[in-house]
Amino acid sequence: MKGTEVKNQQTLNDIKTRELLSMLRKIALPIALQSLIGSSLSLIDNLMVGSLGELQLNAVGVSVQIFFVYWMLLYGISGGAATFISQFYGVGDFKNIRRTTGFTLTIAMGIGLLFFIAAEAFPQYILRIFTKFPEVIEEGCSYVRIGAPTFLMLAVTQPFTIALRATQQTRLPLYASAVALATNTGLNYLLIFGKLGLPALGVDGAALATSIARLLEMGLILFVVFGRKNKIAGKLSEFFSYGKDLAKRIYRNALPTTANETLWGLGTSLYVAAFARIGITEGAAIQACNTINNLFSLAAFSIGDAILILIGQKLGEGKLELAYAMSKKIIMVGLIIGLVMGGGVILMGEPILRLFDFTPEGAVYAKKILMVYGATLWLTLYNAMHVTGTLRGGGDTRFAMLTETGTVWLIGVPLAFLTSLYLHWPIYIAVLAVKSEEVVKAMILTKRYLSKKWLKNVIENIAL
Structure with a gap:
């Protein structure tokens, strides 16, 4: 036992900031760039639609809330x-990696189908949750219907991603x-404004362009995994061979995470x-600002995803203290990034x-x-690093869920x-x-951290 502690301590002492930054660059940078691309896609949509007027921009702003709630549910x-x-990756168990992916795909497709039906059947009732203006609802209904197939596409793309x-x-x-x-940008230009002989579809064109782009993205992800024989690829039967024990464990861990992201998404949509x-x-102002803020914040939040991946691997290997030591250094890096990104929101946003x-x-x-978004981005990122990184990486999803949803619904939403509606304060x-x-939220999460x-190993005693 003592020898193990000495070996673990030696490993802790071997953590060099330069090596850690190299690992972060390898893992977090591509995730950040992917988030930036996703945010840019939304920004391009809003810029092109925004040139049609504030009504159209507002309509897209409220319409995408259903897609945002679904995305948070899927992310959870x-x-x-x-x-x-x-x-599982920490111990090289690819069989259970495929089973976990298959279970996630099963759940995601079921939920995606429900959202697809709701968006196609009664979008007007959903939009009434987010706006009281009939002209905004009318403009947004067709956007929601045309974009509804993306619910099914993302249900396939996200588990493999x-x-x-x-x-x-x-x-x-x-x-x-x-x-x-690139596809979405080109199609936006053609379909919103009616170029190259195509009809000018306006808001509907933006929804159609996004749907086509998401379909292409899904096809590419499936090709990368199965067409290129990726190391996570296997027979379809392997993906759906998850047993009751594994499904139950994933369910217990994912349920608080899903509730967390869904309730957080609903809260921020409110x-x-x-x-x-x-x-x-x-x-229109809040929609434009949310889009610009996401350019910086979603890229910064890749630090949380990197923490989950790096810390999760070490926890799977049973190196709990090493995982804790790594997390402290990554959080310090994340805070610096949060300050820089916050400055970017203020300086480049205007x-x-x-x-x-x-x-x-x-x-x-x-x-x-x-200015408000930029000044507080570092704090938002700090909380995200714990909710989506440290606590989630260790399987402490229930506490993360209670903390995040509790502060959003008991403080933020009221x-x-x-x-806005009773004190009539200026929107900013x-x-x-x-x-x-x-x-x-930060005070509660810091105490828990x-x-x-x-710090838990959640894969102990799972059969190979």
């Missing part, structure tokens, strides 16, 4: 599975997303609903805002909202509606007030 499912895949990432093949999903971005109810101009067709009032609102002050939930109760 795959995030819970990623804990197992990263730890997570499996590739968790096995440290982060560049492959990046390449697929890059092709999807922020948009509260702000959009102030007026069409305010709704020139991007000029590309939108805002009224003078809308431009002022948007500029001040971006403040959003109180400040309302946004700042909602950020107070991040402060409370320092307790080390999250």
Whole structure:
């Protein structure tokens, strides 16, 4: 026992910052670039649609909330599975990596089908949750219907993307997303404005372009895995041979993660609903700012994904103290990145805002909202590193879920509606007030992290 402790301590002493940064660059950078590509896809949509007017921009803003909620639900499912895949990768167990991926695919397809049916059958009822303006609902209904097939495509793409990432093949999903971005950009231009003899479809053109791009992305991911005989590839029967024990363990871990991301997604969508109810101009401003902020924040959040992958691998190997030591260094790097990215939101956000067709009032609102986002990005990233990184990597998903959903729903959502609809504060002050939930969240997560109760090996005693 003593010899093991000495060996573990020697390993801890061997952690060099330069080596850790090299691992982060290998894993986090492709994830960050993929997130940046996804955000750029959304930005291009909004810029082109925004040139049609504030009404069209607002319509797309509220319409994408259903896709955002679904994405968070999917991210939660795959995030819970990623804990197992990263730890299985630590011991080289590819059979259970395939089984975990197959179980994730099964659940994702079931949920994707439900969202697809809802989006096609009654989008108007869904949109009424997010806006009270009939003209916005009318404009958004066809966008939701045309974009509905992406629910099924993402249900296939995301499980395999997570499996590739968790096995440290982060560049492959990046390449697929890059092709999807180029396709979406070209089709947006052609279909929104009616170029090369095509009809000018406006908002509908943006939805159609995104659907085609997502279809191409799904095809590329499947080709990378099965066509190129990737190391996670296998017979279809292997992916769906998960037993009751493995399914139960993944389910227990993924359920809090899924509830976490879904309830967080619903909560932040209700922020948009509260702000959009102030007026069409305010709704357009918050939509543009969210899109710009995502360019920087989603790329920064790749640090959380990298923590899960790196720490999960060490926990799977049984090196708990090494995992903790690595996490401390990565979090410090993440905080620096958060400060830099926050500065980028403030400095680079304003020139991007000029590309939108805002009224003078809308431009002022948007500029001040971006300042709030930029100033608080480091804190948002700190919390994300714990929720999606340390706690999730160690399987402490229930505590992460209770903390995040509790602060969003007990503090953030009430403040959003109180400040916007009852106190009638300016939208940028309302946004700042909602950020107070991040402060409370940070205090709770820090205490849990320092307790080390999250350091767990979740794959012990699982049959090969």
